[in-house]
Amino acid sequence: MSTAPPRLLLDALLLPLPLAAEAWRKWRASTDLDHLDNGSFPLLSALAGRMPDWLGNDPQRGILLGIGRRAWSQNQIQRKLLADALEILGAAGIKRAAATGPVLWAALYWPEGAIRPIGRVDLLVEPASVRPAFDALSKADWKIPNDIIPDAAENKFHFAPGTLVRSPSGGEVWVHWRALPNTDLSLRRPDEPELEAMQSGQIGSYAIPAEHSLVSVLGGHHADEVDWHCDAIMICLQADVRWEKVAALLRRRAFARKRLDELRDWGVDIPQDVTKPAWTSGMERTLAFALRLYRRSKRSAMILGSTPRTRRR
Secondary structure: OOOOOHHHHHHHHHOOHHHHHHHHHHHHHOOOHHHOOOOHHHHHHHHHHOOHHHHOOOOOHHHHHHHHHHHHHHHHHHHHHHHHHHHHHHHOOOOOEEEEOHHHHHHHOOOOOOOOOOOOOEEEEOHHHHHHHHHHHHHOOOEOHHHEOOOOOOHHHHOOOOEEEEOOOOOEEEEEOOOOOOOOOOOOOOOOOOOEEOOOOOOOOEEOOHHHHHHHHHHOOOOOOOOHHHHHHHHHHHOOOOHHHHHHHOOOOHHHHHHHHHHHHHOOOOOHHHHOOOOOOHHHHHHHHHHHHHHHHHHHHHHOOOOOOOEOO
């Protein structure tokens, strides 16, 4: 028996129920659970809310439903890990911290009842709060690899993908200080809209805007075991995306633009102007690069002025 592509499972998750059930039957009839591809596992978890009505007397009903239960249990651990980190930062006076990455996308953009496995936990703090944040986590016995805190005065600080910290129980959290590497959006800028407030009961108090989440997915900045197409499609379908903002964020991200263009093959309606190349000549690209370097060096000087030593004693 062959294994059907995960695309059928995505159809089963997103299509209206009669069509979704047909997609499920096609997938189930052509799939050997003993040789299931990695891309199908996350989508089987996401189908936990719809699947029970489709299984009937399926001899592998327990296995299929168990995949969802296992993902749900692991997600509770990840959400608790994020809550612990936010509580430590809040107690240290760092109130502006935002959820980002898979833990955010699972809560905001996946359909109700779907269980998106959360493979990693990410949170975002202001650049000026990086040192106090790591100090607070360290005092709570969270471990910082190599005992080194990122130096906000260095140019590479703006490109850094974040720093991993480990809780006393061994859980891992990635701490970031930019919504995307080499972007201006932190958590407080007068020319950016305020962070989106999370509803009561959801993870954290703030979330980055949907446009930054989408570009983050396209760039692979928070990749885990869930195929990037899934998160990107969910954001495009569930959020009121401001495409002009997405176009601005993609101007110098050719790889992410190419990925977004690929979503058209999956039926996502994307304005044509969003994925067109930003720079039309080598001279424009050179000038843009020089301008970014100048702005970055100027921001570094303004953020902290002088920075203390970053290696902890």
